[in-house]
Amino acid sequence: MKLNTQGWNNDAHIIVAVSTGIDSMTLLHSLLNQYRDTYKTLTCVHVNHGLRAQSVEEEIFLNEYCQKNQIKLYVKHLDLSKIVDKGNSIQNEARRLRYQWFGEVIRDLNADVLLTAHHLDDQLETILYRVLSGRSTRSSLGMSDISNYEDYLVCRPLLNIYKKDIINYQEKYQVPYFEDSSNQDTKYVRNDIRQRIIPSIDNNPFLDSHHLLKLKEWHDNELQLLKEHARYFVAHFVSKNDSVAGYTFSREAFNRLNPNVKTTVMDQLLEDIVTHSTISQKTYDEWFQQIQNEKSQFNIDITDKWIIQIAYDTLIIMAKLEDNIYIKQNIMIDRPGLYQFNDYDICIKEHLPQTSYPLKVRARRNGDMFKLNGRNGHKKVSRLFIDQKIPAIEREQMPIVLTYLNEIVAIGELYVHEQFKDLITIKK
Numbered sequence: 001m002k003l004n005t006q007g008w009n010n011d012a013h014i015i016v017a018v019s020t021g022i023d024s025m026t027l028l029h030s031l032l033n034q035y036r037d038t039y040k041t042l043t044c045v046h047v048n049h050g051l052r053a054q055s056v057e058e059e060i061f062l063n064e065y066c067q068k069n070q071i072k073l074y075v076k077h078l079d080l081s082k083i084v085d086k087g088n089s090i091q092n093e094a095r096r097l098r099y100q101w102f103g104e105v106i107r108d109l110n111a112d113v114l115l116t117a118h119h120l121d122d123q124l125e126t127i128l129y130r131v132l133s134g135r136s137t138r139s140s141l142g143m144s145d146i147s148n149y150e151d152y153l154v155c156r157p158l159l160n161i162y163k164k165d166i167i168n169y170q171e172k173y174q175v176p177y178f179e180d181s182s183n184q185d186t187k188y189v190r191n192d193i194r195q196r197i198i199p200s201i202d203n204n205p206f207l208d209s210h211h212l213l214k215l216k217e218w219h220d221n222e223l224q225l226l227k228e229h230a231r232y233f234v235a236h237f238v239s240k241n242d243s244v245a246g247y248t249f250s251r252e253a254f255n256r257l258n259p260n261v262k263t264t265v266m267d268q269l270l271e272d273i274v275t276h277s278t279i280s281q282k283t284y285d286e287w288f289q290q291i292q293n294e295k296s297q298f299n300i301d302i303t304d305k306w307i308i309q310i311a312y313d314t315l316i317i318m319a320k321l322e323d324n325i326y327i328k329q330n331i332m333i334d335r336p337g338l339y340q341f342n343d344y345d346i347c348i349k350e351h352l353p354q355t356s357y358p359l360k361v362r363a364r365r366n367g368d369m370f371k372l373n374g375r376n377g378h379k380k381v382s383r384l385f386i387d388q389k390i391p392a393i394e395r396e397q398m399p400i401v402l403t404y405l406n407e408i409v410a411i412g413e414l415y416v417h418e419q420f421k422d423l424i425t426i427k428k
Contacts, residue, residue, distance in 0.1 A: 001169045003030060005038045007146045007155030013041040013111040017102060020046070020058040023117035025177040026166050027158055031115075032069055033173075044073045045105055045114075047098050049080060049090075058178045065176070076101045091190075099149055106152045113153040118143055121163040125193050127212040133189070137281065138263060140223065141216040230264035233257065238269065246306075246318035254315055255292050262288055269317055273306050291315065297392050311391030318393075331361040342397035344412060345427050352423040359409075360402045364395060370408040373418045381411060388414055399426060 008014055016031065018024040031042060046062050048055050059075060066073040078097055080090050102114050127142045145159050158166065170177065201209045238249040247269055254262065263284050270279065279302075287300055291310060300308040302317070309316040331341060334357045339346040341361050348359070368381035385395050394412075401410035401424060409417040410424050 001026075001030060001161060001165055003027075003035055003157040004145050004155075004160060005035065005157060007115075007153065007157070008039055008113050010038055010040060012039045012113060013043065013109065014039045014113055014115055015043050015045055015102065015106055015109070015111045016115045017098075017117070018044050018046050018062060019117075020062050020178040021117075022170055022175075022177045022179070023119060023158065023163075023166055025175050026170050027115065027117040029173060029175045030169070032071075041111075042071060043105075043109060043111065044071050045076070045102060046073065047076045047078060047094075047101065049078050049094055054178065061176070061178065074105055103150060103152050113155050114149075115155050115157060117158055118156045119158040119161050119163055119166060121194070121198075123159060123216075124198060124209050124212050125190055127216050128193050128197065128209070129190055131212075131215075132193075134281070137260065138223075138267060138278075141219040142213075226260055226264045227268075229261050230268055233261065233265050234268055238265075241316060241318065246316060248314060248316050251291060251310060251313045251315045259285070259288060270302065273317075274303060296389075309391065309393060311393070312389040314391060316391070316393070329362075333357070333359040333361065341399040343428050344397075344399050346399060346401065346410075347425045347427075349423045349425075352420075356403060356420075356423075358404050360404070360406075361399050362402070364398065364400055368400060368408060370411060370415060371417060373415075381408070384411065384414060390414075401426070 014031075016024070016028055018028055028044065031039070044062070044066055046059065048059050063073060063075075065071075076098075078094065080094060105111070106114060123142050130139075130141055143156060143159060145157075146153065146155050148154070169175070198209050201207045233253075237253050238247050241248040254265070257265065263281065266279070266284060266287075287308065290298070290300060291308075295310070297309075297311050300310070302308060305320055307318060307320055309318055331339060333339060333346075333348055336348045336350045336352060339348070339361065346361060364381055364385075366382075369378040370381060370384075371378055381400065384390075390398070398412035398414075399410070400408055400412075402408050407417075409420045410426055413426055413428060416424055416426075
């Protein structure tokens with residue numbers, strides 16, 4: 001039985017996750033014997049989920065085994081009672097808690113890598129599970145020999161070894177182990193795939209479950225191309241927007257992408273924003289449909305703290321703004337100088353007539369109107385914003401400058417009354 005040892009070297013401190021089942025005990029035995037020279041230090045970790053009476057025996061057995069072989073053992077007891085009481089599935093939560101704790105041990109011990117006992121039959125099961133459950137479009141179709149989980153390395157040295165070869169090894173060396181009776185319970189989806197679906201496939205002379213490995217190879221190659229296409233789009237069409245701590249890009253350019261590339265682009269951009277969960281494909285499809293409509297300005301909630309703001313042809317991924325993030329109070333100006341209103345600099349020149357003071361600066365209000373330059377009549381500020389396709393976020397922070405008679409003489413960088421053209425300048 002040949003292990004894949006590419007994930008560590010002979011100076012490494014390896015952490016081995018041991019459940020006491022045949023797979024992990026066989027891996028541990030092999031590391032202690034045939035592969036003893038491939039690492040420097042070996043430590044075992046074991047999680048007691050506390051859901052079976054047998055768990056106590058398994059922990060005692062592993063503790064004795066590690067003492068006999070002079071291996072340091074760390075044990076974690078999980079309390080999943082609240083999840084069980086609610087009737088929720090414990091498998092995903094238990095896995096999350098396990099790997100969270102594995103990471104804590106690795107960091108505390110300054111270890112190099114976590115080893116798990118996933119094998120080739122587990123790989124086939126994973127591929128089939130991801131295909132049939134709709135989880136195949138945005139991640140690898142199966143497991144990798146070496147991968148990263150958050151901030152540590154995970155290696156699967158048995159991943160190219162069949163279960164039958166593990167059984168042969170166990171029988172040859174009489175490796176002790178415990179059989180987890182819950183592995184036979186087909187109410188769990190993965191167990192059903194393992195116990196019923198894959199055997200049914202392999203019992204059909206026209207089918208072979210191992211073709212799933214070819215599907216994985218093809219799928220992962222195509223996924224890599226998708227990611228490269230998405231990275232190109234991000235590099236050439238997406239810009240960092242420091243003023244809103246997010247990203248800005250063309251709505252039209254995004255709409256031209258095919259749905260799979262759109263999804264991959266969003267996954268890349270939201271990677272640091274949505275850290276503890278994955279946005280579903282159904283949610284993405286709803287977003288894409290909204291982005292393609294003809295509505296000029298609206299927001300899409302990502303989380304309680306982040307939104308996608310659509311402003312005409314611009315998409316902005318940004319943090320939600322607090323109510324008081326912009327200056328709401330008026331600024332009174334009674335002398336020349338440089339003044340600031342939100343992200344705008346307002347320069348009042350020295351030769352502005354004294355009779356023009358005091359000037360007032362404020363945010364827009366409903367009904368605001370300004371005098372047109374060069375012709376009779378007035379225009380609503382709201383209409384100017386629409387004509388100039390000013391995003392809603394900009395409308396809220398743009399300074400409106402008025403005389404003491406409440407006549408609007410400047411609107412951000414969009415308008416300055418002809419009498420004040422060389423006397424007031426506004427720049428963002």
